[in-house]
Amino acid sequence: MSTLLDGGIVGSLSDSGPPARGRGFDEFYAAYFQPLTVQLFAYTGDMAAAQDVVQEAFCRALSRWKRVAEMDDPAAWVRRVAWNLATSRWRRARTAMAFARRHREEHVAAPSPDRVALAQALATLPEQQRRAVILHYLADLPISDIARQEGVAEGTVKSWLHRGRTALATRLTDKETHRA
Template sequence: MATITTASEDFDAFYSATAKRLVATVYATTGDLAEAEDAVQEAFVRAWQRWPKLTREGDPLPWVRRVALRLAISTWRRTKGRMRAHFRHGPQRDVPELSADRVALMAALRQLTPDQRQVVVLHHLLDLPVEQVARETGASNGAVRTRLSRARKVLGERLTENDKAFRGELSGKGAIR
């Protein structure tokens, strides 16, 4: 009985320490908060089912993150049409307004391929080294570096365009310069 309680407490502590950051990671990858929350929840359910094995093998976070990202991307691919309808009709009225920087970043991330977006999130938002990103994505180090390079180019162009448009809009409305 003590083993079950200890495993449960260990899992609860792991969940508490990692869930929010994992949701943020998956959200940054997919652009859909609800899908990110669902994928992370399902990944933690699967982790609990394998908890003894995952903890014996070391840190369970990379496994949970990989499962959550794969679930989210699979769901994203299946529900692409539904997401288009959501964005066409706009956000729900009770959702708090996002900062212009966050909106610009999420729009720029959507311009990337799913593979590029995943490596950008893992490397730049989670500060994982290229080698670990390669292990988690199943790609070679060279492929990860190539995806990062191409993604940085696209992001640099998009974020610069958004920044110029935003500054032009502000100066045209007489805002503080």
């Protein structure tokens, strides 16, 4: 079955040419390069890649030509090598893309002025108050869980929250007054 592919390359999808036994490498190459390239093009969808892997497979066959020529179906050996090379290229490309996705620079919006002011105000609180405010208001933990986590009474956590809120209100209100 003949087909017209990519700008006039005509090839047969079967490569049932004469056996390689008794023929030289040049004849084998001339008989099988085009059909194998068409097959690999159908597999890869990229004519240049198909030509590259088929060419590489033939180079490998040439370096072992005495052994390959004696095989029952040398074209099948070259096809398998080309197919494996194409699959390896695809795997390497997939791995490279995954690496690039994991390591690409992500652009995120700058924090709002309110968020910066809150972070600065939280940084001024004593450690226990800051932790209590963050756990209660940002992590949505109930007072009982915070008390258990910190190993203190619930009243202590309530005191930390009250003092923390008061200090934050003062600092954030002062910043609002200075900005206006």
